[in-house]
Every structure is written in structure tokens, then in C-alpha cells.
Amino acid sequence: xxxxxxxxxxxxxxxxxxxxxxxxxxxxxxxxxxxxxxxxxxxxxxxxxxxxxxxxxxxxxxxxxxxxxxxxxxxxxxxxxxxxxxxxxxxxxxxxxxxxxxxxxxxxxxxxxxxxxxxxxxxxxxxxxxxxxxxxxxxxxxxxxxxxxxxxxxxxxxxxxxxxxxxxxxxxxxxxxxxxxxxxxxxxxxxxxxxxxxxxxxxxxxxxxxxxxxxxxxxxxxxxxxxxxxxxxxxxxxxxxxxxxxxxxxxxxxxxxxxxxxxxxxxxxxxxxxxxxxxxxxxxxxxxxxxxxxxxxxxxxxxxxxxxxxxxxxxxxxxxxxxxxxxxxxxxxxxxxxxxxxxxxxxxxxxxxxxxxxxxxxxxxxxxxxxxxxxxxxxxxxxxxxxxxxxxxxxxxx
Amino acid sequence: xxxxxxxxxxxxxxxxxxxxxxxxxxxxxxxxxxxxxxxxxxxxxxxxxxxxxxxxxxxxxxxxxxxxxxxxxxxxxxxxxxxxxxxxxxxxxxxxxxxxxxxxxxxxxxxxxxxxxxxxxxxxxxxxxxxxxxxxxxxxxxxxxxxxxxxxxxxxxxxxxxxxxxxxxxxxxxxxxxxxxxxxxxxxxxxxxxxxxxxxxxxxxxxxxxxxxxxxxxxxxxxxxxxxxxxxxxxxxxxxxxxxxxxxxxxxxxxxxxxx
Numbered sequence: 001x002x003x004x005x006x007x008x009x010x011x012x013x014x015x016x017x018x019x020x021x022x023x024x025x026x027x028x029x030x031x032x033x034x035x036x037x038x039x040x041x042x043x044x045x046x047x048x049x050x051x052x053x054x055x056x057x058x059x060x061x062x063x064x065x066x067x068x069x070x071x072x073x074x075x076x077x078x079x080x081x082x083x084x085x086x087x088x089x090x091x092x093x094x095x096x097x098x099x100x101x102x103x104x105x106x107x108x109x110x111x112x113x114x115x116x117x118x119x120x121x122x123x124x125x126x127x128x129x130x131x132x133x134x135x136x137x138x139x140x141x142x143x144x145x146x147x148x149x150x151x152x153x154x155x156x157x158x159x160x161x162x163x164x165x166x167x168x169x170x171x172x173x174x175x176x177x178x179x180x181x182x183x184x185x186x187x188x189x190x191x192x193x194x195x196x197x198x199x200x201x202x203x204x205x206x207x208x209x210x211x212x213x214x215x216x217x218x219x220x221x222x223x224x225x226x227x228x229x230x231x232x233x234x235x236x237x238x239x240x241x242x243x244x245x246x247x248x249x250x251x252x253x254x255x256x257x258x259x260x261x262x263x264x265x266x267x268x269x270x271x272x273x274x275x276x277x278x279x280x281x282x283x284x285x286x287x288x289x290x291x292x293x294x295x296x297x298x299x300x301x302x303x304x305x306x307x308x309x310x311x312x313x314x315x316x317x318x319x320x321x322x323x324x325x326x327x328x329x330x331x332x333x334x335x336x337x338x339x340x341x342x343x344x345x346x347x348x349x350x351x352x353x354x355x356x357x358x359x360x361x362x363x364x365x366x367x368x369x370x371x372x373x374x375x376x377x378x379x380x381x382x383x384x385x386x387x388x389x390x391x392x393x394x395x396x397x398x
Numbered sequence: 399x400x401x402x403x404x405x406x407x408x409x410x411x412x413x414x415x416x417x418x419x420x421x422x423x424x425x426x427x428x429x430x431x432x433x434x435x436x437x438x439x440x441x442x443x444x445x446x447x448x449x450x451x452x453x454x455x456x457x458x459x460x461x462x463x464x465x466x467x468x469x470x471x472x473x474x475x476x477x478x479x480x481x482x483x484x485x486x487x488x489x490x491x492x493x494x495x496x497x498x499x500x501x502x503x504x505x506x507x508x509x510x511x512x513x514x515x516x517x518x519x520x521x522x523x524x525x526x527x528x529x530x531x532x533x534x535x536x537x538x539x540x541x542x543x544x545x546x547x548x549x550x551x552x553x554x555x556x557x558x559x560x561x562x563x564x565x566x567x568x569x570x571x572x573x574x575x576x577x578x579x580x581x582x583x584x585x586x587x588x589x590x591x592x593x594x595x596x597x598x599x600x601x602x603x604x605x606x607x608x609x610x611x612x613x614x615x616x617x618x619x620x621x622x623x624x625x626x627x628x629x630x631x632x633x634x635x636x637x638x639x640x641x642x643x644x645x646x647x648x649x650x651x652x653x654x655x656x657x658x
Contacts, residue, residue: 011531019535021500021527023457025551025576027558167463168453180456185577187553284500284527285454297475298505299453 005251005327007318012201015324017317020200022180022287029187034202036106041209046102053098054213057131058088060095062214064221064378069348074368077231077375082218082246084382085353091383092214092242093124093195099210101128104191111135111190115179117144117172117238118309118356119151120383121195126160136160139178141170144308150387169302172238172312176286196239197316200287204316211245218378219249226376232257232367235380236359237330238274238310240319242382251327259367260319261359263305264332272304275332276315277323283314290317306335306391307355309383337362339395342385354383355391400545401521402445402493402568406604406625409444415617415657416626418445418606419633419650420497422465423482424474425451426637432485434643438633439492441647442654446486447524447628450479450498457526459580461631464638476506480518487519495522495547495568500536509539516543522568523547530561545569550600552576552592559599569604572596572624574611580631582610585619593623614656621657629653 007014020030040046054060063086067079084092104112112134116122122138129136138155142164145152155162168174176198183192197204197211222230233250235243237260250256265273273279276291283292285300293301293313305311322328333341338355341362346352353361360379371377385392406416419438424431435446451469455462479496487494496515503511503525515523522545528536530548537546545568550559553576563570574589575582597605604625611617612632620627629650636646 020529020531022529023526023551024529024549024558024562025553025573027529027531028553028555167467173454177454177456181459181578184457187576284504286456287527292501294501294505296505298502299470300501 007321008201008205014204014318014321017282017288017290017320018201018204019289020287021284021289022200023184025184025187026200030200030202032107033103036103037202037206040103040106050099050102054095058094058098059086060213061217062086064218064225066225067349070345073348074364076368076373077371077377079364080222080230080376080378081349081351082214082378082380084214084242084380085351085357085384089120089123089127090386091120091124091354092211092245093121094127095213095245096195096207096210096241097121097124097128097193100191100193100206101132101134104134104193105132107191109189109191111137111186112193113137113139113179113182113190114193114195115139115172115175116195117175117311118307118354119144119148119155119387120309120354122160122162123151123154123158125193126155126158129160130158137182138162139165139175139182141165141172141175143170144172144175147391148308148387149390171308173300180286196241197244197318198239198286198288198314204288204318207241208244208248208318211241212248214242214245214380215247215249218246222376222378229253229256230378231371231375232259232377233380234259234261234360234363234367234377236261236310236356236382237277237315237319238263238312238356239314240316242380244316244318246380247328258328259363260328260330261363262330262332263307263310263359264334265304265306267334268332273332274303274305274310274312276313277319277330278332282320285314288317290320291315291323306338307359309354309356310359331363333359333362337365339392342392343396351381352385353381354385355388357382358385400568402495402545403604405493406569410625413658415621415624416444416606417442417654417657418447418626418628419443420447420449420628420630422449422451422462422469422634423479424469424472425465426468428472428474428478432482435482435486437643437647438650439490441650443492443650444626445492446494447497447630448479448483448494450476450496450502452499452502455499457578459578459631461581461635461638462579465634476502480514483515483520484518493521494519495524496520497524497526500525500527508537512542512544520544524549524571530558530565533565547571549573550596552589556599559596563600563602566603569606569625570600571628572605572607573609574607575609577609579609581612581635585610590623593620597623614652617653617656627657
């Protein structure tokens with residue numbers, strides 16, 4: 001068993017990845033954030049408030065559901081679903097938003113900013129800002145505003161200001177650029193709640209730690225249900241927060257296969273995809289060194305996925321390390337297959353997954369034929385699909 | 399001795415602050431860019447800062463972002479930036495420095511980049527997303543023929559400013575405001591106090607002030623606290639708004655006169 005996995009190092013590096021590649025203005029704020037986090041993470045007044053909110057506000061622990069009909073459909077290993085779709089606001093994003101709003105309070109920040117792709121992180125941040133009475137500004141690409149309208153309306157209803165971003169591909173990448181620019185400008189009174197395990201140190205670590213609650217619960221639940229660890233855990237990867245969240249507590253359990261599923265969009269060969277770890281190469285983007293989809297000049301590529309939450313040319317630095325050391329295997333699933341995944345889980349289990357999570361479900365088509373009946377597979381259902389109904393209906397009727 | 403520091407010192411010795419003008423390489427037009435750069439120098443700029451266009455320029459406001467996009471649409475690559483540099487530096491003693499984000503430089507190969515920049519007559523380099531913390535791992539060799547210039551900002555502590563001065567060569571780029579590049583109406587006492595504080599901490603290098611410098615009055619405001627000023631967004635905005643270069647060149651000569 002591997003027990004020496006301990007990242008990031010003191011410089012915020014996961015092996016060669018991570019770091020703090022941001023303008024000088026932000027460095028003091030990153031140190032302040034790191035120091036505050038180190039202080040509070042073992043402070044009982046913080047952890048008790050955090051745990052109370054996770055239980056009584058977010059609805060944790062989320063269930064681990066045995067998917068009997070899905071299991072029967074494939075006829076091999078038992079399939080369990082980790083139900084992050086049942087979190088308050090409909091996705092795992094609130095796990096992190098709760099932790100970070102408590103940090104923002106400790107730091108005395110009055111204003112919160114966030115980026116969002118699918119709108120799930122934006123909704124989570126708008127929710128905690130409503131709950132704690134803080135001003136909230138969410139940056140969202142115009143393309144995403146168009147395709148995730150229900151979440152835009154929810155954020156507004158929650159009292160957040162949604163600022164449309166019309167630069168670049170008008171998606172998550174560009175929303176993140178704009179949020180960083182806002183933070184550079186207003187760093188004194190503003191806390192930036194990053195929604196994934198991306199950005200400069202200490203964000204990839206903080207977001208991972210808050211999302212690890214998914215894997216910690218999963219481990220307890222599967223031990224209780226089956227008396228043993230699973231053989232495989234499958235999760236979708238955009239920036240990679242739900243995946244790190246469920247993987248991290250299992251990293252030292254080397255007998256557990258960890259599988260990350262990226263969005264292959266219309267196919268690798270078309271260039272319209274987000275399979276960063278599969279075909280990208282290391283680069284420097286959004287404050288971190290990590291795998292990146294880029295052209296021969298080092299310009300960041302405009303990428304595509306049917307799922308706004310996976311539509312991102314970068315990936316969290318810890319995933320880059322986990323790929324290089326081969327602790328996690330990464331594969332990709334196309335738009336059309338993700339849509340089939342939505343249909344499959346809805347019809348067989350009565351669970352409508354988000355398009356993001358449907359990528360992990362769709363991968364079962366490849367994984368399950370390789371499995372045997374005495375094995376256990378867990379899929380992280382990172383969010384629910386209500387927000388995607390318009391896209392799903394539109395595509396399934398084609 | 400750094401070429402840039404020596405050059406700024408000589409200007410200062412003639413009671414003049416150095417005026418550095420930022421242009422985005424290959425903007426607004428690829429074919430006439432060298433001509434534009436030469437006219438900028440002839441209109442009174444003492445130095446040129448050539449921006450390397452990047453798809454995701456985090457430290458830049460909307461004006462420079464727009465110019466960067468146009469330059470990329472014009473097909474500008476790093477080899478074009480080097481050939482512009484070579485053509486511009488060929489006929490002048492005025493220093494040319496490059497400003498570019500980390501990823502295109504990393505992709506080209508940092509050592510290759512520094513070699514080719516030096517070979518094309520470039521004297522300095524600014525990489526806004528490589529702060530102190532990442533400097534050593536990014537610039538692995540540690541010794542370069544061209545100056546690497548780091549930035550201070552209003553949020554930098556005394557300790558950081560001293561370390562930035564130590565790590566930089568040529569000059570330290572003092573960012574006047576917290577924020578991205580852009581055009582500002584006026585500067586508060588807080589801005590001036592911070593610049594004055596920064597000035598007192600910089601011992602090794604010259605200090606130039608940038609971000610928000612857009613009119614002759616700004617140059618006058620900052621002059622007592624620096625060795626030179628950098629104007630970027632105001633120039634790019636003027637180029638975006640005017641079909642010919644005359645208005646922009648007039649602005650530069652006004653800024654230049656304010657440096658006396």
C-alpha cells in the first residue's frame with residue numbers, strides 16, 4: 001500500500017504541477033487565505049459550525065444507493081451511486097461553498113465573487129451568500145447563460161448579480177478570467193470562492209479538502225453495506241472537484257481503481273472536446289501549472305462539451321499528478337454517449353443525472369463488461385439534471 | 399551593469415524621466431507594425447514595451463485584451479514578435495522590452511525564448527504571471543543576458559518589495575493601483591503614498607510606474623516618485639479609436655514633453 005502520498009508541498013506543488021502563477025497583487029491574499037485555512041481547519045469552533053451546516057443545511061451525509069436495475073442491466077459487478085445530486089442546491093458544489101463562506105467570514109470579507117460554468121457552483125455560492133448575508137457577484141459566460149437558464153434565474157432569485165462574460169469562447173474559462181480580474185481589482189474586501197480544484201495554491205488544496213467529505217462518507221457507507229472497499233470508483237472530470245472529492249480518501253487504498261471521465265465532446269479528432277488529460281500537455285493557466293489544451297504557440301484552445309460544467313481547457317493540478325503517477329486512469333466520453341447515460345439512469349433508476357455526471361454513467365458501457373459478479377463499482381452522481389432538461393429534450397428528440 | 403538601467407540613468411542625468419510606451423505586437427496591423435513602432439520612438443518614447451498576445455491575459459483590462467485578440471486574429475506568433483524586435487532595435491539605442499504571459503514562453507522553451515529575444519536585440523522581459531514564488535522554477539538557469547523585470551503592487555509588503563528589487567534587474571515595475579491595466583481618471587493620496595513607500599524601498603534598480611498612466615498630468619503626478627513611466631492602455635485605446643496614427647503619436651509626444 002502506498003502511504004507516502006502527501007500533496008501539495010509547502011510551495012503549493014503537486015509534484016511539478018500547481019503553484020501560484022498569478023499577478024503580484026494577489027500573492028498576499030493567497031498567503032492570507034492559506035494561513036487562515038491552516039488555523040481554522042483544526043479549530044473546533046470552525047469544524048463544528050462546518051459540520052452542523054453540512055448536516056442540517058446541505059443534507060449530508062448523502063446516500064450511497066444500490067442501483068439494482070442498473071446492476072441487472074449490465075449483469076456483472078454491483079453498482080452503487082453516491083448521491084451528490086441530493087445535496088441542497090442539487091450538486092456537490094455546496095460542500096465547498098459552505099467551507100469557503102466560513103473562511104470568508106473569518107477573513108472579514110464583505111463581498112464574494114465566483115465563476116460558474118453550468119451554474120451549479122454559482123447557485124451554491126449565491127445560496128451561502130444569501131444564508132450569510134454577503135454581497136455576491138457571479139461571472140458566467142454568455143454561452144453558458146444561454147444553455148443553463150434555470151440556474152441563472154436561481155442565482156438572481158438568491159440575490160446574486162450575474163455578470164455576463166462575452167470574451168473568448170464565452171464559457172467557464174472566460175468567466176474564470178473575469179473573476180480573477182475582479183479579484184485583482186477588489187482583493188482588499190473581496191473573497192473569491194473558486195468552484196473547482198483549480199487556480200493558484202491554496203485553492204486546489206482547500207477545495208479538495210472540503211470535497212473529500214464525499215469520499216469519506218462513501219468509504220464508511222460501502223464498508224457498512226458490503227464489508228469491503230469497492231473495486232472501481234468512477235467520476236466525471238472538468239476541473240475535477242467531485243472526482244478528487246470521492247477519490248482522495250481512497251488514494252492510499254491501491255486496490256481501488258480510480259477512474260476519471262473527461263468530456264470528449266464531438267470526438268478527439270474534431271478538436272471539439274475537453275479531454276485535457278487525455279490529449280493535452282502541461283501548461284500554465286489560471287494560476288496553476290497543469291495539463292492544458294493549447295496550440296503550438298501556447299495559446300489556450302477553445303473547447304467544447306455539451307455539458308457546461310466540463311467545458312474547460314484546463315484541469316486541477318492534482319489530477320495532472322495523479323495521471324502521471326498512474327494512480328488514476330482517465331478516459332473520455334462523447335456528448336452523444338453522455339446523453340445516453342442520462343436516459344439509462346433515468347429509465348432504470350429513476351434518477352435524472354446532470355449532463356456532467358452522465359459522462360461517468362456512460363462510461364459503465366465500457367467498464368462493466370470487464371467486471372465480474374463479485375466486484376463493486378461506485379459512480380459519483382455529482383449533480384442532478386433538472387438544469388439540463390432543455391438541452392436533453394432538444395437532443396433526445398433529434 | 400544593465401543596459402536598461404544605464405540608459406534610464408543617463409536620461410535621468412539630463413533631468414528627464416524615461417517614457418516607455420506599450421504596444422501589442424502586430425496590433426492594429428501586422429504589416430505596418432514596425433513602421434508604427436518606429437514612429438512611436440520618433441514621437442518621443444524612450445523605450446518600447448512589446449506585448450506578446452495571449453488568449454487569456456489575466457492582468458489586462460478590456461482595452462489590452464481587445465488588442466491582444468486582434469493581434470492573434472492577425473496571426474501573430476512569437477517568431478513575428480522576434481522579427482519585429484529585430485527590425486525595431488536595429489536602428490536605435492532605445493531599449494525594447496517584451497511583456498508576455500508564462501504559457502507561450504514556456505511552450506517556446508524558456509531558454510530558447512531568452513536566447514532568441516537576446517539575439518533580436520531585446521533588453522528586458524516582464525512576465526506578469528510569474529511572481530517571486532515561481533521565478534526560480536520558471537527561469538531555471540538563473541543567469542540571463544536580458545533583464546527580467548518583476549512588478550510591485552499596492553498589496554506588496556515591504557519584505558516582498560525588497561525581494562522583488564533583489565530579483566529584478568534593470569528596473570522594477572511599480573503597479574500604481576490594485577487592478578488590471580486600464581485608463582484611470584485620477585489617483586488618490588493612497589496611491590501616491592504607496593508609490594512613495596515603494597520608491598524608498600527600491601535600492602538596486604531603477605523604478606518605473608505603470609497601470610493607469612494616460613495623460614501628461616499623470617506623468618507630472620508620478621514624476622517626483624520614479625525614474626520613468628509606462629503608458630499602455632491609453633495608447634492602445636487611441637489606436638483602437640483612430641484609423642490613422644496621428645492622434646496616438648500626438649498623445650505620445652505630449653506624454654514625452656511631460657517627462658522633461
